[in-house]
Amino acid sequence: MGRKGLDYEDLNENVKKVQYAVRGELYLRASELQKEGKRIIFTNVGNPHALGQKPLTFPRQVVALCQAPFLLDDPNVGLIFPADAIARAKHYLAMAPGGLGAYSDSRGIPGVRKEVAEFIQRRDGYPSDPELIYLTDGASKGVMQMLNAIIRNGRDGILVPVPQYPLYSAAISLFGGSLVPYYLDEEANWGLDLVNTRQSVAAARSNGITIRAMVIINPGNPTGQCLSEANLKEILNFCYQENLVLLADEVYQQNVYQDERPFISSRKVLFDMGGPISREVQLVSFHTVSKGYWGECGQRGGYFEMTNIPPKTVDEIYKVASIALSPNVPGQIFMGLMMSPPKPGDISYPKFATESKSILDSLRRRAQIMTDGFNSCRNVVCNFTEGAMYSFPQIRLPQRAMDTARSAGKEPDVFYCLKLLEATGISTVPGSGFGQKEGVFHLRTTILPAEEDMPAIMSSFKKFNDSFMEQYQDYSKL
């Protein structure tokens, strides 16, 4: 046998098709440059702690105690842990027989799922059933479980916004389904245009695709818009008419940087609508501990909540969850803590409130600095980051830059981002990784670099961009 058991040619084709730009060419080049000793500012992943954001103290205290339950019997424990953290650690350990070292129920610890349900009820004003909430190792795992359950073959289509977070395209490829794009309207602040969406659906159907589900990301990634209540109603009506399950990625619900359009959950809008829609539209909502002012990406904690999904299907999804045995227990406890943080009157409340407010306020200022910075650059236009953690400026590349890029065998935005990286050390993700309209180019940065570094980053960006535009300005203007 000359060949080995697993040559590239023999791999699952669906695996080979997967594209995942967030950790793609730009990221690899940036890692190389970092190894060569160049200072790199990673703005390619929404990974706040990697850029210096400090963890919130209270949840870390609670989990540290849950990790070492023997400390709870130590008379010195009060020296370094506040009483409410000790009490909360006991609360979670009582919920989790066997502590952090035992597999939990495959759907997550019942007590934590109850805390999630209570949070949802407080947020939306409608009761939530813990039996329909499944905890996961981060939201990505939950999205993958749902797509795995939905997609039967290449003729099943999933409506995904473009630009999109590439988790969706990657997971759809992996499960062998078809991605059906709908375009967000940059001119209307990345609003969702249903006329255009209907056209996408009709085109896909005429190609024999059965559309099964629609994904929305609210607040948007990479686009940063917050959907209005009216827009959400249209979306739900659309799902009702077209018989689609709505997959609502709401992981940025705490990250809102303007006051006109606060976050409103798809579930609340659905129940507010009443009537058959509220009883029939199937909805799965996703949340995580990785975002918000928590940013606890490394913990891999998350949940999804199912609405109007038939009980037998819920059981099948339970089965899918059960093959991974259980989500990690520390991540589940972080989820519980995020759902029920310290309250006014608790010993740790003032510190917790100060820490979280300072993170959110700073993110809001950074969103503004970044948008303003981009808009001050030549040939760059940028919508305001209303929410989430990203800025997604449009780069209007001169024809000459496009020609040079293509002759170098690169997409124009990849070419631009590589030049930016080499010149400034700023590591971004080209818009082509998220999808964009033909002939229009973007890049995505996070708004996560430390606030004090922000002015310098924006001015080095401007300096690079403006000289790039100068260098490649169109022939006619020469």
Next chain:
Amino acid sequence: MRRFLTDRARRAVAASLRAATRPAPPCPAAPARALSRPSPSPASAMASYMARAMSTSAAAAPPVSLDTINPKVLEFKYAVRGEIVTHAQNLEEELHKNPESLPFDEILYCNIGNPHSLGQQPVTFFREVLSLCDHPALLDKSETHALYSSDAIERAWQILDKIPGRATGAYSHSQGIKGLRDEIAAGIAARDGFHASGDNIFLTDGASPAVHMMMQLLIRSEKDGILCPLPQYPLYSASITLHGGSFVPYYLDEETGWGLEVDELKKQLDEARSKGITVRALVVINPGNPTGQVLAEENQKKIVEFCKNEGLVLLADEVYQENIYVEDKKFHSFKKIARSMGYTDDDLPLVSFQSVSKGYHGECGKRGGYMEVTGFNADVREQIYKVASVNLCSNVSGQILSSLIMNPPKAGDESYESFMVERDGILSSLARRAKALEEAFNSLEGITCNKAEGAMYLFPRLHLPQKAIGAAQAAGAAPDAYYALRLLQATGIVVVPGSGFGQAPGTYHFRCTILPQEDKIPAIISRFKEFHEKFMDEYRDGSSTSSKTESVEDKTGSGGDKTAGSGDKTVSGGDKTESGGDK
């Protein structure tokens, strides 16, 4: 009266066996407030209602329902919370409400390899380090020394220094934190005496996701087959079904202590190939789950040779490598065996799976683990990396623990002695528990049980009287499932029927973990004995003398059963039985 109780028990058994699915969780009705309120725009609601009524899809089932979900999801079986366990949970609730209602006072979960849930204590040093890494601010406080051992503090510093920005709350490299992978590689090299590289380590949320990742990579269609042992841990059959491949079984030989014979591998491989299946990989679980055997070095060499000659990827599930209970057996990793035979990366693609959930530490809830991938081309490894990157990274706490189990305290460290006391205490107690349970099972009429040389399970064979088999069939249950349910109802002991793991046709087994705390073992044994004797009395065929004879014949005839039946097994689809087990 006794008759009445027996009948009632039978009816209950039959009823719970009939209930094919667990009771459905209540679907939340749309809240009353929303229902009574007119929708915001009646006209537009009506329009959309009409549109829906007229649209072609209106008559279809809801987008996500049993009729419309992925059929592979429906097909695969992984009843981790199978009927028996669901029933046990119901009984537990009943006990909670009314402690006098059942003939026992607690449910004993021997169905699942989840040591901490049965009272095993965590290893102190590991937890101290994890606790400090979870809250690094403690490291700056002098009071911390009053609560944590100094080598745990030192180790936490070392680990944090390996993490960029010391940020345990950040996504890591998708393969896992580089410094931790290097530490794991050093641990592997120390174990095997052969070089290992951190670049070949992929850290995962437990071993199961790693197994899924490999199946995803290997399986292109139902024409691709994976050779798996029977009995097997049902993760494999479930994962193969979910990824649309074909499960190609090979039988372990119960008569020779669950021996793995290369002749059997070859026979099943040829048979699968003759049916047009491309066999891609061989799964070996060593030490065995549920069968507990530890492979001999010579046997492993033959397996390596077989994979090399047949061009198969060797998927070595080595998660029980620390769990060895007999003097005359040692764990040898397949990588060590392959390297000692002179085979290099160029000769054999090999994946070794390891987990923090097993061993003496048993940290199931952490979801930590890794796979060491060797003998793959760089372009294949890139694909593995890409798949890993879709989930961003595995949980960092689990990554840290993986590095700790591969580099525990060493002689001279402050925690070394207490660590060794904890470790050896757990392992020697597990060995005693394995022996006590095995001897108890073997002392009973109608049960034969191989030794648990390793892992965490016993897999005794039940030689059931014909009458018991008839009663099970009348109740619509597999005979071993019937037995397990009766056992549960009489004693509160939860075991997993052998049909969940696959067994030679006509044989019946159950899997029982050795994990209940040691002080509970004598009571478990006596409860079990009492139940089993009554069960055998109840179903004894004819007179008691003839049943003894039959039972003996049955034992001697078991080898024949296996060979006769093994040809009937279908090649694809994997194990379809209702009850399964959990690691």
